[in-house]
Amino acid sequence: MSQDVEIKENKTLDEFTKLQDLSSLEGLGGSFLVCPLDQYNVFSKENFSEEQKMFASTAQDFAVNRIKPVNDQLKKLNKDLSLELFKEAGDLGFLGIDIPEQYGGMELDKTTAAIVVDYLSACECPSFMVTLSAHTGIGILPIVWYGNEDQKKKYLTKFATGEWMGCYALTEPNAGSDALAGETTAYLNDEGTHYILNGQKIYITNGSWAEVCITFAKVGDKYTSFIVDKTCEGFVIGAEEKKMGIKGSSTVTLYFENCKVPVENMLGKLGQGGAIAFNSLYAGRYKLGITTAAGAKYTIKCAYDFALERKQFSRSITEFDMLKNKFAQMVVRTFEAYTVSYATTGSIDFSISKLDKNSDDYYEKMQKIIEDHAIEASIAKIVGSVSLAENADDGVQIFGGAGFIEEYPAAQIYRDERINRIFEGTNEINKLIIGGTFLKKAILEELPIRDQIYHRMEDYLPALTFSGDHELSSEISVIELSRSLMLDMLHRLILKYGQDLKNEQWALEPLADIVVCFSVMQMGFARYNQLPDGEHKKRMNCVVKYSIYRNFNILKERINMLVPYICANSEVGDVMDSINQRINDLKYIPDAIALKKSICEELYKHGKYYLG
């Protein structure tokens, strides 16, 4: 390529950039989709403030020294111990992070909330983490965001200390993923003093331990939220479910049998239940991304410690390359899960920090920001839960027969892990959200996605401002080409299906997978690229390279699947030829095995996940 052409390409991009000023998209949900790598930053573990590092260390202290030693007693339901630990967590401030100061909380940023659950996860007790997270997330947030002054005073002060536990009851026998199909009803009594609730909610975490329950019922045809005290007449707690995993957490059915709820306990407005139900779930998702990333991290340690001691063929099984292969991939997955989750909290915090805390609509705007990050929250949930699932599966395999025996830890990790792909919206539902949000942001022009589609059709691989000898220059091209391919796919899908795309799951699922893979590449690259030179960056090099390699492969595979499905028969050959041509032009042939070898070597040096 001649010098002239290069300059020309740069200029085109400059002009385009001025037009769009893409860097101003920082803090907008989905900005990663359109911001070229040279205009994109992420928040990551390396960016913790001094104070955040201290929050992390006190959470870890408490987890390791207080909870972990009694871990065994939480393998089955142990109400007294769970409540005792819960209360202590409250005393330390871990339950009040999202609660405003005037109600006894601290109202810290979303990243800090994430850090606390991240480092508390060092207790290696998923049951307790579920108990705690259900309280601090879906239990508390609805009242923080929608509660009136009296409700906040009455409930939040006790939620912050852990004196009261909260729960969130949305799911019903006939309303799971289709949450708004709930059949629970409420009507105002003749005296106008109480709403009378009838119905049942199933699989409710903390249900039998909580003093307070946030629930939802139809008043006429208006889906409405209520705060129900355990002491309300007609509130009945069912038996504990027998579960596959997280057996130390409480999960029950709650029955409302002419349950008398005072009128002042309606949460938000009549008919606002749907918004309350969904908005509360977004925040839970990226936090689940964090706790599952942490789980993936501890699974590595657990498998490594075992493997090191286990000898076969007169050597430690860690010396076998097939196990090294597993360990290397476990590290990469953990890196990916952490990267996307903290990128999400960081972006949300960036936008929230620009709000005026004293304005009346502060919480409304905060929620809008969180809602705006729906796509990131779902990505964090999927990447985290899948990373942990795959690590847990590899973990069992590394343990061999002992992985199947309850005396060893791998089996429990395997059972406890499974729920993460189901609750907080099944991963399928989260893929629907990713695809749907991508489509919506394009159509409503919330992001300049259509402009980018137009631009990328002209120039599939625009030159960026990185220097030519950037150590990841081929990866940069891979990611930018992937962006073009992703936008191309969206474009074709919109042309073919229009708004109906959201109902075309055969096409929407691969599209969502492409977005997930792309986000992991983009955010992983940004995390790496912004690091100062040094040991940490060196260690991350192979990890980020392998991560890009593997996600690019999945992305290509999904495109191979999509194109024949959505293009006319006569077109398929040409479209695939031109896509393959562009991919081949990259001459991207990394030595993936060499990368995995180095990753594993580094892991063995540290004896645990080594990127934070």
Added chain:
Amino acid sequence: MKICVLMKQVASEDSPLSISNNIIDKASLNLVTNEPDSYALEEALLIKEKTNGEVTICTLGPESSQQVIKDGLAKGADKAIHIICDNTETMSSLDIAKIITKKIQNENFDLIFSGLQSNDYGFAQLGIIISELLDYSNACLVMGTEINENKLKIKKELENGWFQWSELKLPASLSIQSGINQPRYATLKGIMSVKNKPVDKIDFSELGLSLNAGYTIDEISIPQKSKQTQMIEGEVDDIVSQLTDILKNKIKVS
């Protein structure tokens, strides 16, 4: 009651150790608060809460020792003194005691607490020397404290599971036995209060002391962990008498 707690930053137990030219590579160490010091801090905080007192943390060490101070302030100490010094590991306990004494002698602390020992060099001398330099009463291996109207009663650990209660005059310097209390965790509120608490920072060279360790370090090495096996050979009677000799006189089985 004004209490000073001496605290130190040390390498964590799981830090990778690499030694070259008799110098421990500090860059690779994972630095944490010396664990025995956290019992001293906890004891001080308990007394503070009972007597409406004030707790000052004092540490001597490099810039990184800020971490120790912040941890302590987050747990409830009121203020801190940081004497900055990059190479305390070549100093003797006496030198360190002199530096600290020079800095705190006019603070009129009623109590000075130190941990039992530091987990890195393990001299266990500092508290004793400081009490000598400041002319404070002293007790080591303190298992419990009781304070009543400026009277200090302490429980000391003796040999063979014996304890001793004694009364000390104030001011006093005590080294606190590990495990005598349950050190608290920093609360999030505590952590957030750190930035508003005063830290008096001074470079140790400003104290104008001339120091002389009185010894030099010839060699630093990592202890050998290997087991030793001794083969006893000879006739059965020989073996038996050698073995009984070893059991009786070397291993001292009683």
